[in-house]
Amino acid sequence: MVDFGFGLVPSSRINLDLFDREKYDKLTAIEPDARICISCGSCTAVCTAGQFAHTSLREALDDILNANPDKALESLRSCQLCGKCAMVCPRGINTRHLILSIIKVYSGE
Ligand code: SF4
Numbered sequence: 001m002v003d004f005g006f007g008l009v010p011s012s013r014i015n016l017d018l019f020d021r022e023k024y025d026k027l028t029a030i031e032p033d034a035r036i037c038i039s040c041g042s043c044t045a046v047c048t049a050g051q052f053a054h055t056s057l058r059e060a061l062d063d064i065l066n067a068n069p070d071k072a073l074e075s076l077r078s079c080q081l082c083g084k085c086a087m088v089c090p091r092g093i094n095t096r097h098l099i100l101s102i103i104k105v106y107s108g109e
């Protein structure tokens with residue numbers, strides 16, 4: 001097999017029929033910015049915790065839309081709330097607030 005130096009990642013296509021719309025509406029009511037993420041991955045690229053553990057806001061948002069909130073919570077569990085991701089987000093999302101809101105809505109804390 002030829003090594004091209006890169007691999008294909010699984011599709012991140014979202015099936016809107018699967019996810020929990022009630023909870024998502026609850027999240028976006030307190031955090032409308034959840035709707036404007038463009039999944040660019042800048043937050044994940046600079047993540048402080050990501051150097052030591054699997055931490056990804058981009059993945060967490062995709063997991064929520066793919067009806068996998070437990071995986072989303074797992075992705076955010078090691079977040080240190082340092083705010084580096086907020087500094088690079090091209091959409092100007094208050095990422096720390098968004099992370100806390102995701103945890104609040106989906107873990108019931
Ligand atoms: S606030 Fe959390 S998700 Fe954002 S860069 Fe810091 S550790 Fe990573």
Ligand code: SF4
Pocket residue numbers: 036037038039040041042043044057058085088089090091092093095
């Ligand atoms: S940097 Fe902002 S727009 Fe890009 S994936 Fe993260 S939250 Fe979404």
